[in-house]
Amino acid sequence: MKKIIVTGGCGYIGSHTIVDLIQKGFDVISIDNFSRSNKKMLDGVRKITGKEIVNYEIDLCDFAATKKVFEENLNISGIIHFAAYKAVGESVEQPLLYFRNNLISLINILECANEFKVPNFIFSSSCSVYGDVKTLPVNEETPLPEAASPYGRTKQIGEQIIFDTARACNTQFILLRYFNPVGAHPSVEIGELPIGKPSNLFPSVFYNALGKINELVVHGSDYETKDGSCIRDYIHVMDIAEAHSLSLLYLMNNKTSEKDAAKNNWNVEILNLGTGKGYTVLEVINAFERLSGEKLNYKLGDRRSGDVAAIYSDNKKAIEKLGWKNLRDLDEMLLSAWRWTKKIS
Numbered sequence: 001m002k003k004i005i006v007t008g009g010c011g012y013i014g015s016h017t018i019v020d021l022i023q024k025g026f027d028v029i030s031i032d033n034f035s036r037s038n039k040k041m042l043d044g045v046r047k048i049t050g051k052e053i054v055n056y057e058i059d060l061c062d063f064a065a066t067k068k069v070f071e072e073n074l075n076i077s078g079i080i081h082f083a084a085y086k087a088v089g090e091s092v093e094q095p096l097l098y099f100r101n102n103l104i105s106l107i108n109i110l111e112c113a114n115e116f117k118v119p120n121f122i123f124s125s126s127c128s129v130y131g132d133v134k135t136l137p138v139n140e141e142t143p144l145p146e147a148a149s150p151y152g153r154t155k156q157i158g159e160q161i162i163f164d165t166a167r168a169c170n171t172q173f174i175l176l177r178y179f180n181p182v183g184a185h186p187s188v189e190i191g192e193l194p195i196g197k198p199s200n201l202f203p204s205v206f207y208n209a210l211g212k213i214n215e216l217v218v219h220g221s222d223y224e225t226k227d228g229s230c231i232r233d234y235i236h237v238m239d240i241a242e243a244h245s246l247s248l249l250y251l252m253n254n255k256t257s258e259k260d261a262a263k264n265n266w267n268v269e270i271l272n273l274g275t276g277k278g279y280t281v282l283e284v285i286n287a288f289e290r291l292s293g294e295k296l297n298y299k300l301g302d303r304r305s306g307d308v309a310a311i312y313s314d315n316k317k318a319i320e321k322l323g324w325k326n327l328r329d330l331d332e333m334l335l336s337a338w339r340w341t342k343k344i345s
């Protein structure tokens with residue numbers, strides 16, 4: 001069985017990806033220090049797959065500890081590097097925390113990939129690298145503007161670090177730019193576990209329905225969109241998870257073409273992971289009310305600083321390269337995440 005190291009394996013996307021990897025026959029080793037995640041995810045993974053996952057509770061910023069994981073687990077076929085802080089607002093307040101955590105951990109894991117000759121590497125990037133993009137849908141060729149937050153900047157810098165590293169080592173890379181992940185595994189054994197007061201639309205919508213947040217504020221109703229609220233590309237976390245397994249298989253089949261290398265792409269592919277379809281905040285709210293039968297208490301408020309009016313993906317490249325299919329629609333995202341949130345509340 002091919003051995004895969006998953007960093008941030010107890011996080012939201014990490015745990016769903018581990019389930020898919022196991023079901024596709026991979027042997028998974030997780031690294032997660034639970035700084036932004038919960039051990040319970042390992043129980044959920046076990047209940048779904050019947051497999052006990054080994055997790056190393058270490059800080060990836062500690063190089064010696066990270067290296068030890070590779071010394072104890074030789075012949076790793078691939079690394080999926082999820083582990084990172086991801087709260088945009090927090091990154092504005094504590095930029096150095098974000099640069100230290102997200103970039104040093106990346107450098108350490110890349111050094112291990114190089115030293116232990118790990119052939120395949122998947123990096124969690126983000127649609128936030130596109131900033132306030134004007135041409136929609138956004139594709140992977142779009143030049144990147146100044147990042148809107150230190151979090152977004154850690155993803156832009158992370159991508160650049162990988163480009164430079166790829167020139168000097170034999171590892172192949174895929175950078176996956178996620179749009180807005182929502183949803184939970186259909187078993188509702190794993191899902192998103194927000195830390196502290198949520199600032200994202202999900203789970204704020206669910207918390208409002210449960211009475212945990214009194215009033216949901218729609219951030220902006222005067223954008224140039226069909227109803228004035230912002231447009232985002234919400235994508236089911238299971239569709240994102242499956243794209244990771246397919247990315248590994250793609251790299252393992254050594255499909256990074258000589259043509260791409262000749263274009264100076266140096267064994268790095270960038271792929272958008274979105275549905276290609278945008279919904280406004282009000283459309284999402286209406287869809288949730290229709291599906292759940294709950295009435296939300298929301299009001300139209302001011303724009304939130306740092307928000308872009310609209311962004312959604314051109315996802316053709318991921319579909320073509322990986323044979324990936326976007327299988328789950330907005331209803332399935334909302335219903336699975338709602339069932340999960342009720343279960344853990």
Ligand code: WQD
Binds near residue numbers: 086088217218220
């Ligand atoms: C979605 C929409 C808000 C809360 C962030 C990261 C991004 C990516 C996904 C991965 C926006 C509106 C929200 C609320 C609202 N992650 N909203 N009321 O900001 O699109 O993206 O997560 O890296 O990088 O920046 O997600 O869920 O915060 O907002 O009206 O109470 O919902 O204005 O239009 P965002 P979000």
